[in-house]
Amino acid sequence: MSEDGSISSTIPPCCSAVSREGRVVNVVPDIKVEPKPESDELWFKDAIIYQLHVKAFGDSNNDGIGDFAGLTEKLDYLEDLGVTALWLMPFYPSPGRDDGYDISDYRTINSDFGTMQDFRRFMQEAKRRKLRVITELVINHTSDQHPWFTRARRSKATSDARNWYVWSDTDHRFAETRVIFNDTEKSNWTWDPEAKAYYWHRFFSHQPDLNYDNPRVLSAMIQIMRRWLDHGVSGFRLSAIPYLCEREGTNNENLPETHAIIKKIRCALDSYMPGKVLLAEANQWPEDVNAYFGDGDECHMAYHFPLMPRIYMAIAQEDRFPITDILRQTPDIPANCQWALFLRNHDELTLEMVTDVERDYLWSTYATDPRARINLGIRRRLASLMDNDRRKIELMNSLLMSFPGTPIIYYGDEIGMGDNIYLGDRNGVRTPMQWTPDRNGGFSRCDPTRLYLPMIMDPVYGYEAVNVEAQSRSLASLLSWTKRLISVRKSSKVFGRGSLTFVRPANRSVLVYVRQYENEVVLCVANLSRSAQAAEIDLAERTSRRSAMLLTLSRSRLTGSFGSCSANLMHRRLRSRAPRQNSRRSWSPTAGGRCSTAVPNWCLNAMFFRHFLRAGAGLQSEGTCQRPISSAPYPSLRPIPIWDLRCSRPKARAKPRIICCP
Ligand code: GLC
Ligand code: CA
Numbered sequence: 001m002s003e004d005g006s007i008s009s010t011i012p013p014c015c016s017a018v019s020r021e022g023r024v025v026n027v028v029p030d031i032k033v034e035p036k037p038e039s040d041e042l043w044f045k046d047a048i049i050y051q052l053h054v055k056a057f058g059d060s061n062n063d064g065i066g067d068f069a070g071l072t073e074k075l076d077y078l079e080d081l082g083v084t085a086l087w088l089m090p091f092y093p094s095p096g097r098d099d100g101y102d103i104s105d106y107r108t109i110n111s112d113f114g115t116m117q118d119f120r121r122f123m124q125e126a127k128r129r130k131l132r133v134i135t136e137l138v139i140n141h142t143s144d145q146h147p148w149f150t151r152a153r154r155s156k157a158t159s160d161a162r163n164w165y166v167w168s169d170t171d172h173r174f175a176e177t178r179v180i181f182n183d184t185e186k187s188n189w190t191w192d193p194e195a196k197a198y199y200w201h202r203f204f205s206h207q208p209d210l211n212y213d214n215p216r217v218l219s220a221m222i223q224i225m226r227r228w229l230d231h232g233v234s235g236f237r238l239s240a241i242p243y244l245c246e247r248e249g250t251n252n253e254n255l256p257e258t259h260a261i262i263k264k265i266r267c268a269l270d271s272y273m274p275g276k277v278l279l280a281e282a283n284q285w286p287e288d289v290n291a292y293f294g295d296g297d298e299c300h301m302a303y304h305f306p307l308m309p310r311i312y313m314a315i316a317q318e319d320r321f322p323i324t325d326i327l328r329q330t331p332d333i334p335a336n337c338q339w340a341l342f343l344r345n346h347d348e349l350t351l352e353m354v355t356d357v358e359r360d361y362l363w364s365t366y367a368t369d370p371r372a373r374i375n376l377g378i379r380r381r382l383a384s385l386m387d388n389d390r391r392k393i394e395l396m397n398s399l400l401m402s403f404p405g406t407p408i409i410y411y412g413d414e415i416g417m418g419d420n421i422y423l424g425d426r427n428g429v430r431t432p433m434q435w436t437p438d439r440n441g442g443f444s445r446c447d448p449t450r451l452y453l454p455m456i457m458d459p460v461y462g463y464e465a466v467n468v469e470a471q472s473r474s475l476a477s478l479l480s481w482t483k484r485l486i487s488v489r490k491s492s493k494v495f496g497r498g499s500l501t502f503v504r505p506a507n508r509s510v511l512v513y514v515r516q517y518e519n520e521v522v523l524c525v526a527n528l529s530r531s532a533q534a535a536e537i538d539l540a541e542r543t544s545r546r547s548a549m550l551l552t553l554s555r556s557r558l559t560g561s562f563g564s565c566s567a568n569l570m571h572r573r574l575r576s577r578a579p580r581q582n583s584r585r586s587w588s589p590t591a592g593g594r595c596s597t598a599v600p601n602w603c604l605n606a607m608f609f610r611h612f613l614r615a616g617a618g619l620q621s622e623g624t625c626q627r628p629i630s631s632a633p634y635p636s637l638r639p640i641p642i643w644d645l646r647c648s649r650p651k652a653r654a655k656p657r658i659i660c661c662p
Contacts, residue, residue, distance in 0.1 A: 038275025044235070044300055044406060045338045045496040048486055049134065050083040051345060052411040053099070054091045054113045055452055057433050059444035064451045066432070066443070068109070068118035072125050074433075077468065081414060081479075082486035085132040087237060087279075089346060091119075095145050095206070099346065099430065101136075101239060102143035102207050106224040123232045132234035134279065139221050139265075140240040141207040148220075149208050153195040164217055165208045166200035166246060174200070177252045183375050202243045202252075212244045212261050222268045229269075235277035238262070238299065241292065242282045254288050262298045277301060279340055283352055286330045296334035304330070304339045304405060306353040309362060311343065311399055312385065313354075315392060315602075316365045318529035320511035322358075323399075324502050338496070339405030343396055344413060347426055348377030349385070371421045381429050383416035388460060390416075391602040394481060395526065398604035401489045402515065402524050404500045414482040415471050418461020423453060431456050434463035441467060494520045503537055510535040526604040533601075 058070025068091075078086065090100035093110050100110070109119050126133050142149055148164050155161035171189035179185050181203055189198040190205040199208045210217045225236060245257035262278075269276055280292040280302035292302045307330070310322035333339070349366070351359045359376065366385050367378040378385070386392040393416060400407045412433055419428040431453045436442030441455050441463030448454070455463050471477035489495050498517030505512055509529035515522040527533050 041275045042336065042338075042497075043132075043275070044085075044277045046490075046493060047085045047132070047406050047496075048083045048489060049085045049087050049340070049406060049408040050078060050081070050411065051087045051089070051342075051408055052433075053089040053346065053430060055100075056411065056430060057443075058435075059432075059446065060114075062445040063112075064444055064446040065112045066452075067112070068114040068122045072118075072122045075122075075125050075129055075131065078131060079129040080483070082483055082490060083409065084130070084490075085134055085234065086126065087134040087408065088136070090136045090138060095143055097143075097206050098204055099426070101138055102141075102145075102204070103138055104143040104145040104147075107227060120231070127232065133232070134235040134237060134277070135228055135233045136239055137221070137225055137228075137236040138239045139210070140243050141201060141203060141209045144206045144208055148210075153192050153199075157195075157197065160216070162195070163214045164211055166211045167195065167197045168200070169197060171198050174246055174248065174252055176250065177202075177246075181375055200246065202240065209243065209246075212257070218261060218264060222265065225265070225269065226272055229273045229276060233276070235279060235300075237279045237281060238265075239281050241280055241299075242284055242288075254282075254284060254291060259291060259294065259298065262292065263294060266294075266298055279303070283350055285353060286326065290331045290333060293333050293337040296336045300336070301338045301340045301406060304341055305350065306330075307339075307403070308342060309349065309351055309354050309358070311396065312349070312362060312366060313358060314511070314528050315386075315396065316362070319508050320526075320528060321508060323511060324504070327500070327502070340408055341400055341403055341405040342408040342410070343400055344382045344385075344410045344429070345408070346410070346430055348374045348379045350375075350377040352376050369421065374426065379419065379421060379426050379428050381417055381419040382410070382413045383461065384418050388416065388418075389602070390478065393478065394485075395528075395602045395604055397482065397485060399526060401485055402495055402513075402522070402604065404495075404498070404515070406496060407489070409482075414479055415466055415468060416461070416478045417466055418456050418458065420454070420456055427453055434467040436467050436469040437464045442469070492520055492522070493517055494522050498522070505535040505537050507533055507535045509533045510537075512537050524604060527601055529601060531601050 052071075053066070054068060054071050055066040057066045058074045059066050060069035060073065061067065090103060091109050091113050092100065092103045093105040093108065094100045094102050095104060096102070109116060113119075123133060144150075151161045152164050153162075157167070168189065171187055171191075174188065177188055179188060185201075185203075185205060188201055190201060191198055201207050201209050210221075212218060228236070241262060242253045242258065244261050245255045246252045247255055247257065262280075266278060269278065277300040278298070280289070280299035282289050282292045282302055283305045286304075286306050289302050289305065292299045306326050307323070310326045313322040314320055330339075351362055354362065363373060363378070366380065367373045372378055372380050382396065383393055386396065400409075410429075415434065417431075417434055420431060421428045423431075432441060432443035432451060432455055434441040434443070434456065439445065440448055440451060443455070444451060456466075457463070459465065468479065471479035474480060494515050494517040498515040498520070501514045501516070503512040503514065509527060510533050511524075511526040511528055512535070513524050515524065523537075525535070525537065
């Protein structure tokens with residue numbers, strides 16, 4: 001490397017950058033490490049991610065703040081739950097004015113959470129349990145307490161040090177840019193008396209945006225990324241990435257310059273340690289989010305922000321349209337990429353990616369108390385959004401686990417934790433995990449007044465009523481149900497990797513989709529309404545001959561499954577007839593004398609089939625009897641043995657079964 005920091009021609013062009021002054025700057029300094037290749041670079045497609053904040057999970061030294069030692073003690077719980085990756089929210093030194101997203105040092109951990117040794121031990125223990133760890137790379141902004149900023153504000157306006165952030169003499173530049181935290185901020189510019197200039201920030205005014213027109217900024221970020229890769233992390237959530245670069249006359253979101261930066265980060269990641277992932281937080285419309293996959297050369301994963309509110313919309317309206325419509329608008333993504341799916345997270349349930357009319361509808365449905373609203377969203381957890389209705393919570397999770405993408409579970413939602421909308425900002429959904437009915441919910445032995453946030457204590461969602469210990473003892477609990485759902489999801493690659501085809505029965509309360517991957521087919525039937533619904537599902541027209549056969553052959557099973565799983569919920573006993581050879585390839589609930597069925601309220605039923613190309617294999621029907629279909633003109637099908645999620649005890653696994661959730 002030359003003295004001015006420029007690089008030799010041996011660096012691939014994607015790993016270098018040209019500064020404003022025209023100098024070439026190495027953004028990937030040459031550091032030697034043993035590469036640790038992944039055996040399957042697409043591992044993230046089959047992952048089930050659990051999102052948590054270290055401060056909220058377990059407090060080992062009873063100072064009221066969760067820490068790495070406490071989290072390590074809880075790894076058995078996470079392993080038992082069945083998740084395969086943990087996404088840890090920022091755990092770096094921070095003034096804590098944006099829950100750690102205001103970072104003042106990227107290189108180490110916040111002393112509130114322990115020592116680097118605690119972190120290393122945590123990583124080791126996670127690895128031992130085959131739990132991968134994804135951390136945050138907050139690249140858009142730092143805290144105003146970060147030394148880069150304190151140095152920038154006191155340096156000369158023309159200096160290199162000042163150039164790490166975005167400055168202006170007026171607050172009129174970039175006038176077309178929206179304010180994201182519109183409840184707290186009025187402008188994206190804040191006057192700095194020390195620098196005697198305005199600095200640019202897309203979020204809180206104490207979070208100045210870094211200047212990605214300065215190649216040294218990217219270089220520094222890449223070094224930070226490598227540092228955490230060396231510690232064994234499997235990927236990074238790239239927080240708030242649509243806003244990296246600014247150009248006059250634009251809205252400063254999704255700019256080509258921003259994509260160029262992300263490509264460089266990806267290149268640096270792949271060349272340093274292949275098989276690690278980037279997860280894009282880009283709260284944008286589908287076609288704009290899609291751009292963050294690039295041609296498979298930007299992020300591996302991106303949150304499907306537009307889908308999430310539309311799942312809530314569909315359940316509220318008891319109509320599948322919001323879901324089918326947004327997935328219709330969702331472009332195909334490169335084969336090596338994946339959507340990240342979520343129902344809730346640590347932020348408000350954001351309603352930025354819906355129309356004004358839709359937002360008003362969702363606000364009036366899910367946030368009747370205006371205190372539940374913040375910015376353009378709703379600060380509530382899943383259980384309280386669903387009015388603590390177990391069937392709705394299960395349906396939401398069933399959709400999460402069966403839609404195309406990698407599901408992310410927000411800590412506490414697996415036990416139906418509630419929230420506290422009186423806590424300010426988004427803190428109401430960030431309260432301590434509820435482990436037991438003991439003091440502080442078993443999270444900490446400290447004086448309750450010392451807790452970083454108070455426990456949820458109300459009679460419905462409080463830790464005495466909702467906690468891991470109690471739910472672990474009951475096979476009928478939400479926690480046990482969630483475990484079974486996760487195990488079903490993990491039993492097949494079809495959910496993480498398969499295609500999705502909608503079937504559109506006339507009844508719009510019923511959402512039907514076929515997931516298919518290689519020789520595996522799953523038919524999912526979800527009833528989005530509060531009452532039992534009848535539906536005719538015709539697979540013949542839209543899907544392949546093979547899928548059409550699936551329905552013909554499976555008719556009696558589907559019907560039987562509904563009958564058995566919901567006997568107490570349905571008003572009439574479902575009738576079924578054995579499938580006939582060459583019968584119409586439709587499944588009619590009402591037509592005289594034919595197969596009659598209905599879908600129980602707020603539920604998803606899924607049927608798994610695996611093709612047997614072996615001649616003479618038979619379709620096993622529910623129970624013990626074998627229904628030979630040797631005369632069938634197609635390869636026969638066999639349901640994957642899965643027990644009914646609703647039943648309290650796993651039935652004999654040898655018997656093939658349909659999963660019915662709930
Ligand atoms: C990300 C985080 C959010 C934070 C924001 C600004 O969007 O998810 O919690 O407030 O960045 O730092
Ligand atoms: Ca602690």
